[in-house]
Amino acid sequence: MKSIEIVTTEAITLLKKLIETPSFSGEEDKTAVLIADWFNDNKIPFERENNNIWAYNFHFDKSKPTLLLNSHHDTVKPNQGYALDPFSAIEEDGKIFGLGSNDAGGCLVSLLATFTHFYKQENLSHNLVLVASAEEENSGSKGLNSVLQHLPKLDCAVVGEPTEMQLAIAEKGLLVLDVIVPGTASHAAHLNNDNPIYNAIEIIEWFRNYTFEKVSEILGPIKMTVTQINAGKQHNVVPSECHLVVDIRVNDKYNNQEIFETVVQNVKATVKPRSMHLNASSIDKNHGLVQAGIELGRTTYGSPTLSDQSVLSCQSLKLGPGNSLRSHTADEFIYINEIEEGIQLYIKILSDFLNQNKTTTL
Incomplete structure (x- = not known):
């Protein structure tokens, strides 16, 4: 198994490739290929429908509950305030600039690295399924909502959005x-x-x-x-x-x-x-995922912004590297150390949760 350091380096390289590949909502076919390449390079089988890609952990067991890891690879269109090329992954002063770097490329590659880390681990309390979804920014019909019919019953979820790795336990x-x-x-x-x-x-x-x-x-x-x-x-x-x-x-x-x-x-x-499916979402503060984060010094809060949580019926936690205030802004960026810390924290939180001897009551 690759070390966390190697997987982290590969995740940062993938983020740069994603930035340099336009992927407006509904037009994510080329970034889907990049994500497929990640799975192929790590010898992980995956499935694809439209521009959504998903994969299961190696020791998937139908008798166990399932935890979803999700983030999106589509972006909004760049606004007119950009001074830098939005499709150039410029690395400067410890930052990676570019459209989608913060929302939600950094989250996606961090979750891909985390999933890869856990892929072949045995005796986990939950199955893992990772979905790299499309059409999140426009709440499109061919996004995560279209994939759910193909997945097993989901018991809980971590949705990767920029929260500075704090715990957004509810979303409007x-x-x-x-x-x-x-x-x-x-x-x-x-x-x-x-x-x-x-x-x-x-x-x-x-x-x-x-x-x-x-x-x-x-x-x-x-x-x-x-x-x-x-x-x-x-x-x-x-x-x-x-x-x-x-x-x-x-x-x-x-x-x-x-x-x-x-x-x-x-x-x-x-x-x-105009639609009825974008409901509020939340997770119990006593849930194992939340408690694992709190034990690592993470704080809880309610998020005013919408994400793919809105189409999930299970309890879900919004968590990811980056800062929501940078999303959709000119010259969007994410700090490299935010990604490095994000992967470490994802792994620590999930290690605590997935290695529990008992499953969480939902």
Whole structure:
């Protein structure tokens, strides 16, 4: 078996290759080849569907629970603020610059190194399955959600996103609603008591002031925000509809269906969800994965950003090297020592968890 030092060096080399290979959501075919090369070089069988790649540990046992290790290899498109070439993996001052270096290339290669380290270990409490997923950034239909049907029942998961290797034990979900407020079209010069723009005022106020009863200890209250409003095309015509877009950040006390039903019951409008599957996620603070991290001095918190956790039904922990504040920024980078530390901490946390004599009750 390769030493951790060698695997870490190879992981950093892979990260540079991933940066230099464009992989916008839905266009990750070339980075999928690079990940396949990693598995081939380490003599690990894998499966691929679309641009998702997954592999199981050598001693996979159907009688054992299964732990998912997941991160994504797609990126957003570079913004106009880049001074450096986003597709050049520039190493300088202990940093690796480039698009996707922090979100989530550093996490992905660290998890690949970790999985490779554990691949042939025997007598682990859990099976391991690693999924390098596509279409995370656009919540696409051919991402992790499409792979889950091929996997065994998942008992818990570690999702690699930049958390500075702190323990994100909960993550807010997202529900985006299109709200169509009805009214009566007319000439602006005539009396009209059914102007949809005026009707929308009461609805906007409801979204602004309504409070959901359950507040999460980790994620706080649900937050609803009207972010767009559109109505009318001419100054002298009252339109028949007013369109609103509402962004709702959901805590782990509710699922998206419950939120949607509450909105429908309270507003006099047509309400259409853009999607329902991006639910909040969490893991019990007493779970073995979390406790293993706490014993290593890691802190717990709730994450406001969305990840592939939203499509998982099992308890999941968001954990990875890098800083979330660097994600999607110009001249994105990750420190090399963050990757080195990330691999070491992943291995220590999983060693403690996977070598327990008893399995964790979920």
